[in-house]
Amino acid sequence: MTYAWLIDTTKCMACFDCVVACKDEYVDNAWLPYSEAQPATGQFWMNLVVNERGQLPGKIRVNNFPFLCNHCTTAPCQTAATGGAVYTRSDGLVIIDPAKSKGQQQIVAACPYNVIYWNATLGIPQKCTGCAHLLDNGWTQPRCVGTCPTGAIQWGTLATLQSQITALGAKVWHPEFNTGPQVYYVGAGAQGLVFIAGALYASSNDAAIQGATVTVTAGSTNLTTTSDIFGDFWVDGLAANTSYTVTITATGHTTVTKTVSTSSGSQDLGDIAMS
Numbered sequence: 001m002t003y004a005w006l007i008d009t010t011k012c013m014a015c016f017d018c019v020v021a022c023k024d025e026y027v028d029n030a031w032l033p034y035s036e037a038q039p040a041t042g043q044f045w046m047n048l049v050v051n052e053r054g055q056l057p058g059k060i061r062v063n064n065f066p067f068l069c070n071h072c073t074t075a076p077c078q079t080a081a082t083g084g085a086v087y088t089r090s091d092g093l094v095i096i097d098p099a100k101s102k103g104q105q106q107i108v109a110a111c112p113y114n115v116i117y118w119n120a121t122l123g124i125p126q127k128c129t130g131c132a133h134l135l136d137n138g139w140t141q142p143r144c145v146g147t148c149p150t151g152a153i154q155w156g157t158l159a160t161l162q163s164q165i166t167a168l169g170a171k172v173w174h175p176e177f178n179t180g181p182q183v184y185y186v187g188a189g190a191q192g193l194v195f196i197a198g199a200l201y202a203s204s205n206d207a208a209i210q211g212a213t214v215t216v217t218a219g220s221t222n223l224t225t226t227s228d229i230f231g232d233f234w235v236d237g238l239a240a241n242t243s244y245t246v247t248i249t250a251t252g253h254t255t256v257t258k259t260v261s262t263s264s265g266s267q268d269l270g271d272i273a274m275s
């Protein structure tokens, strides 16, 4: 059995409740043998960043990204540790042993996700334990999961979550690290994907064009959307560093075709006049 997290970043409103719940559980509280107390400042075993896609001035999208230890199946932190200081439980949770890891600062640097913190006072590396102490005492989920008001964080066995992971197209963070993360993410921003956006208006009278069909193609990719009442359109979930053909058709207007590169990320094409 392996526990996994399924985080839908499109449901995250950056309330930081999960971050605070983690702090409430661990700051000044030692849960041996899994963790010494977390210091009051400087460590975020559950963390959150707010990323923006696109460039100002122009259209941008905000992507809230909660993150924690990925409880990797091939964990570099475990490889870097000596004397069994990092181990994987039978439920897949990766634990840093507070006693055995004393003085092993190399464990911090070994994590490619930078989710391990060095406690200089105690001389130990620290991170998320998956609330192993709670699960051992009958809790049905870690604190971060139970506190999320939007259901953005789901948790359970990988077998239980697998159908949702597949259906939602959830992906792990930085799959190229090849560490076997057990935290899966939903959301274009969380998956490093980009958008192409713009706004359509009629050159004859400057009126916004609603209902235009915008198609974005490259290779086997073929995504279509419709402009809204303001003439705005967004095509999200595109790959970075790709050259796309954007074709815009609207009844009574001449078709517009553009070649757009996403080499610098998401692209706002700005106001587009249609004759």
Ligand code: SF4
Pocket (backbone or CB within 6 Å): 068, 069, 070, 071, 072, 075, 076, 077, 078, 094, 110, 111, 112, 113, 114, 115, 116, 127, 179
């Ligand atoms: S995310 Fe980092 S700390 Fe967590 S198991 Fe993977 S390598 Fe270790």
Ligand code: SF4
Pocket (backbone or CB within 6 Å): 011, 012, 013, 014, 015, 016, 017, 018, 019, 048, 064, 066, 147, 148, 149, 150, 151, 152, 153
């Ligand atoms: S508790 Fe849920 S909604 Fe709030 S920041 Fe965490 S993941 Fe996002």
